[in-house]
Amino acid sequence: MKLHEKILTHYLSCTSPVDKEGYLYKKKERNATYQRRWFVLKANLLFYQDRPADRHLLGVIVLEGCAVRHSEPDGQFAFSLVFEGPGLKTYRFAAGDGQTQESWVKALLSASHCYLSLLVRDLGRQYEEAKQQQGSGESRPSSSVSALKQSTPNFLFPVQGPTAVVRVGRSFSAGTVLQAPSIPTKVVAKKSPKLWPRRNAHVTPLNGPAPLYGEWPLVDFDPLEDFSKLHDYYGQEVKKAREEWLRSRRAEEEHSDGDLIDLG
Amino acid sequence: MRFNEKELVSLSRQPSEMAAELGMRGPKKGDVVKKRLVKLVVNFLFYFRIDEEEPIGALLLEQCRVEREDSQSFSITFLDEAERKYLFECDSEEQRRQWVDSIMKASYEFMRKNLIFYRTEIHRLTGKDPLEQYGISDETRFQVNNGLRLMPRDTSSL
Numbered sequence: 001m002k003l004h005e006k007i008l009t010h011y012l013s014c015t016s017p018v019d020k021e022g023y024l025y026k027k028k029e030r031n032a033t034y035q036r037r038w039f040v041l042k043a044n045l046l047f048y049q050d051r052p053a054d055r056h057l058l059g060v061i062v063l064e065g066c067a068v069r070h071s072e073p074d075g076q077f078a079f080s081l082v083f084e085g086p087g088l089k090t091y092r093f094a095a096g097d098g099q100t101q102e103s104w105v106k107a108l109l110s111a112s113h114c115y116l117s118l119l120v121r122d123l124g125r126q127y128e129e130a131k132q133q134q135g136s137g138e139s140r141p142s143s144s145v146s147a148l149k150q151s152t153p154n155f156l157f158p159v160q161g162p163t164a165v166v167r168v169g170r171s172f173s174a175g176t177v178l179q180a181p182s183i184p185t186k187v188v189a190k191k192s193p194k195l196w197p198r199r200n201a202h203v204t205p206l207n208g209p210a211p212l213y214g215e216w217p218l219v220d221f222d223p224l225e226d227f228s229k230l231h232d233y234y235g236q237e238v239k240k241a242r243e244e245w246l247r248s249r250r251a252e253e254e255h256s257d258g259d260l261i262d263l264g
Numbered sequence: 265m266r267f268n269e270k271e272l273v274s275l276s277r278q279p280s281e282m283a284a285e286l287g288m289r290g291p292k293k294g295d296v297v298k299k300r301l302v303k304l305v306v307n308f309l310f311y312f313r314i315d316e317e318e319p320i321g322a323l324l325l326e327q328c329r330v331e332r333e334d335s336q337s338f339s340i341t342f343l344d345e346a347e348r349k350y351l352f353e354c355d356s357e358e359q360r361r362q363w364v365d366s367i368m369k370a371s372y373e374f375m376r377k378n379l380i381f382y383r384t385e386i387h388r389l390t391g392k393d394p395l396e397q398y399g400i401s402d403e404t405r406f407q408v409n410n411g412l413r414l415m416p417r418d419t420s421s422l
Contacts, residue, residue, distance in 0.1 A: 001273055002321040005265050010343050011326040016373055019405040043326065043372035043405075044306065059266030064275050064306055083271045091268075110400055113306035116375050123382035123394055130389040 008045065008060060018042050020107040021052070022100065027074065027092035034075075034094055044113045061091060068108045070101075077101040081108065276303060276310040276319045282366045285314065287337075287353030297353060304363075307372050309340070323350070330367045338364045380408055 020041040025034035026048065037048040037058065046061040061081065065088075071080040077095040095101035110116075282304035287297040288311060300320075301312040307326060310319040329341045335357045342348040354360040368374060383406065386394045395401040 001269060001276075001319050003267050003269070003272065004321060004323055004342075006348075007324045007326075007328070007342050009265075011324060014327050016327075017404070019403075043376075045324075057265050061268050062272050062275070062308075065271065083268070083274075085271075085274050088271050088274060089268060106400075107403065107405070110403055110405065113372055113375075116372065116379065119398075120375050120379050120382070123379060123386065126394050127382045127386050127389075130386050134389050 008047075009057060012040065012042055012045070012047055012057075016042075019111070020104065022104075023096065024100075024104065025094040025096075027094070029089075041107055041111060044111050044116075046108070046111075063108065063111045064113060066112075068105055070105065079105050272308075272322060273318055275305055275308070276312075276322065277317075278305050280305050282363065284354075284359070284363075286363075287351075289351040289353075291348045291350055297351070302352065304366055304370055307370050309367065325367055325371050326373055328371075330364050332360065332364060336360050340367065376405065379406060384408055 018040055021039060023036055024039050026037050027034050037050065038052045038054070040047045040049075044063045046063055047057055048059055048061075049057050063081070065085065066081045066083045069080050069082055071078045071092065074080065074092050075094050077098055077100070079093055079095070079101060081091040081093075083089050093104070095104060280303050284302060285299055286302045288300040288302060289295050289297045299314055301314055301316075303310045303312070303319075304325075307324060309323040309325055311321055311323075312319045323340070323342070325340075327342070329344075331339055331341075333339045333351060336355070336359070337351060337353045338360050339352065340350045342350075352363065354363060383394055386392065393401050395403075395406055400406060
């Protein structure tokens, strides 16, 4: 498949801001050594090159359908991007210190298009409710459909956009403060069918088993309706994972000796 | 430039609301209209030969201009270069409208702008930052005034 690279490099170099950049160690697949690379994160694209000033880009990783995991077994300050599906890769990285590691993990967790899409929808709802409350002076959350039907300038209503039915795995939560608000912000009224299309149009026929995308985690709510709940759900998982990791790190520090990263 | 091809191909197989057989013409002189299965997934436009499983190509829908060409067709121009203009022929005016609308709204940058708008407005109306509850209010990508500016790079050698 051809990826039109010039479009990507043009996007990278245009004046819209970069989301994060810095040195990381990337593990080579074959011989499990780490190579230091300069990474640039922009939107849902992770570019890498030898040095910041280099014009030549070594590669890009499209960040959709992957989970971000701490992977201490790989080494100190290590984390990985795990693409879920048959035959799909895991990219392994290591940072120079714990702060850099956390910072990158957090940035990558919120990098996917899917994540942004849900976040925008959620905020769109909150915005409509806030406007409604402002207008009527009510203090309780509005559940009226009319709030949604209120006309807004065209460009501010992304809800009609294409459904990115991509499985995001664990890439939703930000890892630290993940308490959802106690007052649910979801709108009770049923959405019109147009806003939440469920039918799957035109799936390319496959011979092999299709990956289980489009399947949300087994929770008892509709994740598209209550982003904060989904966020919280993943947040709990990540919290647990972090706690375990912190525990094992402490244990490790008592036994650590020498470099855990082979820079040879 | 290396890229995660398998993963991208896998992404192209997502069920998509916007997937249809359209006439598609490439940007080069001499390119003719060919029937393709065109599919919009996140901010990528994939295009397949009819009944093939793997896409021929993937177009990133950022920094591009989508416009109506005539009642039933639209174009996407990349890099601000007329030489990189792709033409798409739809079956109806309604279909053309839907595609133009969807492509525009699929752009990450478009979504980001909306997010920043909502964030600012919600804060103005309620005094609260809606991103705080998710613990992402410090993330660079959601900043209202993003101070990080990447100097324009000379990519002519790429």
